[in-house]
Amino acid sequence: MKISVSFTLLLLLGSVPASEGVECQRAFPEDIYAALRETTASLVQLKADVTLQTTEQAAQLKTEVDKLKQQQQEQAAQQKTEVDKLKQQQLVRQVAFSASLLVAGEATIGPFPTATPLIFKHVVTNIGNAYNSNSGVFTAPVRGAYYFEWTVGALGDNSYPSAAVLVKNSENVFMAFEQQAAGFMSSSKGVTLLLEVGDVVFVRLHGVAFDDYNHHTTFSGFLLFPM
Incomplete structure (x- = not known):
């Protein structure tokens, strides 16, 4: 097989x-x-x-x-x-200043042929640096409500008043006015203004202003609140 x-x-x-x-x-x-x-x-x-x-x-x-x-x-x-x-x-919420006309001595400023801005040289407070002591002008750093107060002192002679107007940009706002024949006289005013950024405020003299070591003629302002 x-x-x-x-x-x-x-x-x-x-x-x-x-x-x-x-x-x-x-x-x-x-x-x-x-x-x-x-x-x-x-x-x-x-x-x-x-x-x-x-x-x-x-x-x-x-x-x-x-x-x-x-x-x-x-x-x-x-x-x-x-x-x-x-x-x-x-920072810009903290704005306040106060200044008087003369740093030292005494003097009567004016009268001038035309209204003249006053330059307040003796700066006591300038928080926020919005006030310029070289020009006498306050410039708003922020939009808001501001309060201003100004006082003008003078020796009365029955010829010229102690008169000054607060000016916003180019607009006259309020005037502080006083006139008398003799002796010391002064006038004051205050106002609240709504300012835009860059608006300027200053005091313009329309009569005479006197100042000495007692600082009779002054300009102050501060920010109430921003808006």
Whole structure:
């Protein structure tokens, strides 16, 4: 029985041509090489894809980090601006001044041919630096309600009054007026004004004004509240 099977296998093997056997033997290595080349190419492409993706992700991450840094810088700058603005607002809420005509000595000012601004040189208080002692002009640093008071003293001679007008920009507001034949005389007025930023207020003399170490002729003002 074993001899018959072996003989049959030999006959079958003998019937396959030699060239077909060689081709079958060669087909397997060539397929393996092709598969290896394809796998290698796939690995190279995968590596390139991974490298590109990593580079793109790194660039995107850097862009996001730079954007966050920029936002933080803008927020910090905005916060600083707001803090500075609040500080400035707090400062301009503190406005008050008082001044008299002469620093020392005594003198009668006027009369002048035309109404002349008085310059109050002896500054007692100037919180907020809104009053200018070189020009006698108060400049509003913030929009709000302000209160002003001015007093004019003089020695009466029945010729000229102690008269002075408070001026807002170019508008006469109120006049303080007193006239008598002899002796010391004085007049005072007060007023509340709504001022815009940059509005100016000063006192204009229309008669005579006297001042000495007692500081009879004065000009004062302060911010009641901002608006």
